[in-house]
Amino acid sequence: MSISLSLRKRIASFDPVRDGKTVRQFCREVGCSRQTYYNIKKRVKERGEAGIIPDSTAPHTPHTKFDDDDHRLIPETRERLKKFGADYGPWSIYYALMDENNRLDGPSRSTIARVLSVHGVTEENARKRPRSSLKRFARGAANELWQIDAMIYRLFDLHHTQITIYQVIDDATRLDVGTQAFATHENGTDARTVLDQAMKNYGVPQEILSDNGELTPFVWTP
Numbered sequence: 001m002s003i004s005l006s007l008r009k010r011i012a013s014f015d016p017v018r019d020g021k022t023v024r025q026f027c028r029e030v031g032c033s034r035q036t037y038y039n040i041k042k043r044v045k046e047r048g049e050a051g052i053i054p055d056s057t058a059p060h061t062p063h064t065k066f067d068d069d070d071h072r073l074i075p076e077t078r079e080r081l082k083k084f085g086a087d088y089g090p091w092s093i094y095y096a097l098m099d100e101n102n103r104l105d106g107p108s109r110s111t112i113a114r115v116l117s118v119h120g121v122t123e124e125n126a127r128k129r130p131r132s133s134l135k136r137f138a139r140g141a142a143n144e145l146w147q148i149d150a151m152i153y154r155l156f157d158l159h160h161t162q163i164t165i166y167q168v169i170d171d172a173t174r175l176d177v178g179t180q181a182f183a184t185h186e187n188g189t190d191a192r193t194v195l196d197q198a199m200k201n202y203g204v205p206q207e208i209l210s211d212n213g214e215l216t217p218f219v220w221t222p
Helices: 005-013 023-030 034-052 068-084 090-101 109-118 188-202
Strands: 145-154 162-170 176-182 207-209
Touching: 005 023, 005 034, 023 034, 068 090, 068 109, 090 109, 145 188, 162 188, 176 188
Parallel strands: 145 207
Antiparallel strands: 145 162, 162 176
């Protein structure tokens, strides 16, 4: 329990003989334990009035410190992911550094974003545009067009297992007609499995649109 400064001062100045009370009576009156009372009295005896002030709870040394190598690896990892054709945002860099260096105490996502900004390699985020500037063209009825997309996600288990999540959205209604996760990399077979199940539940759409990623090379026939 946190002890207020005013209570600490009262404990420091209390004298059982002068005030005509026992320590037990005093502690009951002010609402503190005798252990707390004696701890503060001991601090005051050892340090004088400075003992009234509680010690800082901040760690004596920072939990983690990052050297020049860490700051160098961040933009290098970003560039490597970009050349590979993978996502190269802060979260992707975070997991790449974790996998490659086998460490859990690497730079946080916010630190990575800050370092990228310092190096001037951040890209404008289209989501920061005002919503009024966005114009969305949607189909007029359900099942005219479905959009399928896949995203990579890492589980918070010991090995940070990577999974692929497929999501199918109806363009007109924005209804999620099918979402499934697989423990394999993005591929057309799993995408077809998701679509087949969605069609069983909601019927066959007139068109299907993908993001031209790895799931594109599959043949769909109604």
